[in-house]
Amino acid sequence: MAPNSRSSLTRSASRTGKQVTRSLKTQVTMLGTAMGAFWVTFVLNTMLGGALNQFGVIPRTTVGLRGILFAPFLHGNLNHLIANTLPFLALGWMVMLRDARHFVPVTLFSMLGAGLMAWTLGAPGSVHIGASGVVFGYLGFLLLAGVYTRSFWSIVLSLVTAGLWGGLVLGIAPGQAGISWQAHLGGFIGGILAARRYR
Template identity: 25%
Template sequence: MLRNQLNFKALLYAAIVVAAMWLGYFLQHIGWFSGCSGAIIPLNPYGLKGIFLSPFLHGNFDHIFGNSIPVFVLIFLLFQFYPFIAKQILFLGWVLTGFLVWLLPPIDIYNGEFNHVCIIGASGIVYVLAFFLFFSGIFRWNVKFLTVSMLVALYYGSLIWGVLPEELFSQLPEPSRVSWQSHLSGAAIGILMAFIFRKSGKKKVKYIWEFPNYYSEKDDKLWQEYKENHPEDFMELPYKKKENVWERLDELRKNE
């Protein structure tokens, strides 16, 4: 039963992406990517390649480990429940989120100064997938997809706070190294794609008898014939005794 329902390709795609992240982290660790190489550098042409490479790069072990689990879970949910558009959502979400991060100027929210930053990590992908899965279920208003929405909200609902600068919630001795721009971009792109793709995929089947004004003379005739031919199936039903008007003719005349 579980084998028939589980999409093993969903597990495969999720595992491939996470494995690629760890490979990128290993190559980064041995010196293939140093400094800002492979990172998104906002408004800098040199940083455009980071749109594709930065999700594979991470600052430390805690950083990549913290992204690996949600990336695996969310990609699995995407391909399990949205196989008809999963590849488009993953690719477009990846590229559009990275490009939007590149477009956003890294300005200090307190002094307005322009900061030169190098943005790495897969948190943008986490946000785009989480927000897509949540809002897609709402926009489609389908029980199955709404269940996925509730699941995402239950485990990843706290992500909403990440779309704002960390400095707004706590006093930090130095500027936060968390890229709220990536989180905000991923959330915006995820919601936008959930709305655009809300009608994609299989349509909900509504049978003719589900319509409120449905009536079929043929069906009604078959039902009446069945009742006449199989009276034993209806013996225990509380039927009203059939009234013979001719037997009550004198009574009816008196009441006129």
């Protein structure tokens, strides 16, 4: 191989390495910021005796609409927070693997879908909190992204998601008391709409 060719390959490998490093830093920063917000809010809410839960989604009340924005950051207890942390990190990272630019809009689609569905179908007087609606939004996005884009890697990512996390889909059906299936369903639909929007 000619010296110039070796030099060109070295420069290309260096650029690729730098791009991968920047991408990983961006992913870690975005997911870390979201996780930090969840945990800081949980600690603060615990110190306040759960007073911040009033900012969750309260069905069919005007004030309850603010929960569309705030509910994902609120969790009822430590188990609730931990149960949402792992799938949020895993599925959120997979969304960014597909395209980091879609992470924020997919998150917003999911928050809106989860919040509106909980607000519309939730039991009167109930309060819906937690990031699980966003998690189900990521799930819906990843499962349907391959169908809408029909690209090889998107299809592979959809299949991997189905294999690892497909069982979560059962969470969109009415079931266990105290679980907001309404938010799960709305977030899932929001994720599907985002997959169609960004196909």
